[in-house]
Amino acid sequence: MIRTEGLAKEFSSGIGKKSIVAVRGLDLEVRKGEIFGFLGPNGAGKTTTLKMLMGLIYPTSGNAWILGKALGDVDVKNRIGYLPEHPYFYDYLTAREFLDFYGRLFDLTKAERRERIENLILKVGLDRFQDVQLRKFSKGMLQRIGIAQALINDPELVVLDEPMSGLDPIGRKEIRDVILWLRDSGKTVFFSSHILPDVEMLCDRVAIIVKGTLRDIGRLDELLGETVSNVEMVLQGIGEPVVTAIGQRGYRYSTVGDKIAVTVAGDAADDKVEEIVRLAMDSGGKVVSLTPHKKTLEELFVAHVGEEKEVA
Ligand SMILES: Nc1ncnc2c1ncn2[C@@H]1O[C@H](COP(=O)(O)OP(=O)(O)O)[C@@H](O)[C@H]1O
Numbered sequence: 001m002i003r004t005e006g007l008a009k010e011f012s013s014g015i016g017k018k019s020i021v022a023v024r025g026l027d028l029e030v031r032k033g034e035i036f037g038f039l040g041p042n043g044a045g046k047t048t049t050l051k052m053l054m055g056l057i058y059p060t061s062g063n064a065w066i067l068g069k070a071l072g073d074v075d076v077k078n079r080i081g082y083l084p085e086h087p088y089f090y091d092y093l094t095a096r097e098f099l100d101f102y103g104r105l106f107d108l109t110k111a112e113r114r115e116r117i118e119n120l121i122l123k124v125g126l127d128r129f130q131d132v133q134l135r136k137f138s139k140g141m142l143q144r145i146g147i148a149q150a151l152i153n154d155p156e157l158v159v160l161d162e163p164m165s166g167l168d169p170i171g172r173k174e175i176r177d178v179i180l181w182l183r184d185s186g187k188t189v190f191f192s193s194h195i196l197p198d199v200e201m202l203c204d205r206v207a208i209i210v211k212g213t214l215r216d217i218g219r220l221d222e223l224l225g226e227t228v229s230n231v232e233m234v235l236q237g238i239g240e241p242v243v244t245a246i247g248q249r250g251y252r253y254s255t256v257g258d259k260i261a262v263t264v265a266g267d268a269a270d271d272k273v274e275e276i277v278r279l280a281m282d283s284g285g286k287v288v289s290l291t292p293h294k295k296t297l298e299e300l301f302v303a304h305v306g307e308e309k310e311v312a
């Protein structure tokens with residue numbers, strides 16, 4: 001659905017000033033039917049990349065294809081939907097009028113517009129507000145009408161720039177539900193975000209970009225690894241000598257009442273875990289819980305962003 005090869009963008013900031021390389025040699029591939037998350041901290045080059053793909057700005061070098069066509073193909077625009085990072089809304093239009101305006105841009109007939117608008121307004125949960133002017137909309141409602149706008153042409157590919165940013169947890173959940181519905185109806189969704197839990201809940205594959213450079217790309221489960229990164233054990237009634245022994249072995253632990261929580265790197269089958277369980281049981285204590293933790297997207301993200309900061 002999207003492919004880039006060495007895509008790059010350099011902004012010149014005036015004569016005699018240093019130029020800014022916003023995107024460096026980006027190689028990316030978004031496949032049909034997937035929800036693809038484009039992650040990176042502020043200033044990483046996400047919006048710049050999306051704008052190049054949408055044909056709003058020109059790459060300095062490199063190539064990109066959308067739906068198999070090179071950038072600049074006008075017909076492709078009929079088959080994609082786009083929500084900018086800071087969309088502009090015509091304040092005095094009602095939700096329905098706003099969508100009707102975009103429907104006209106795509107030359108939809110009156111009947112088509114009426115049907116699509118009705119469905120979309122329902123889908124994004126704004127049916128009670130369809131005749132309310134957008135200036136009275138909350139941020140979350142504007143974001144939802146913005147997504148409806150991006151869908152008015154029934155696109156195959158939906159590109160959303162930070163669709164969840166600035167929303168409260170309920171607002172984010174509503175947008176997530178819309179994105180899941182899109183995937184279920186066979187669309188491909190490519191969205192940028194720096195909100196990691198949302199990405200973790202939604203995406204099939206992700207790319208992490210830091211300072212214009214692609215740092216990681218792949219299936220979320222593969223990037224995070226099926227492997228467990230640490231195991232947390234809660235033990236009860238194990239007595240002071242065993243607590244001391246655990247401390248002496250250098251494990252991280254904390255105590256609450258007669259319970260102790262110990263964290264051990266590795267998986268549950270690790271010898272260290274077995275050793276601690278044995279120590280606890282031998283001293284007459286018991287194992288209350290044993291919880292394996294996988295690496296989180298946040299750990300992966302912080303590892304990449306942190307590394308880059310050190311280089312800088
Ligand atoms: N029109 C522009 N002129 C000059 N610099 C820009 C322009 N647009 C973006 N940049 C710079 O490019 C970098 C990437 O910005 P952006 O793509 O907006 O990042 P993100 O969307 O990941 O937060 C930033 O350093 C930003 O200041």
Ligand SMILES: [Mg+2]
Binds near residue numbers: 046047048085162
């Ligand atoms: Mg941005």
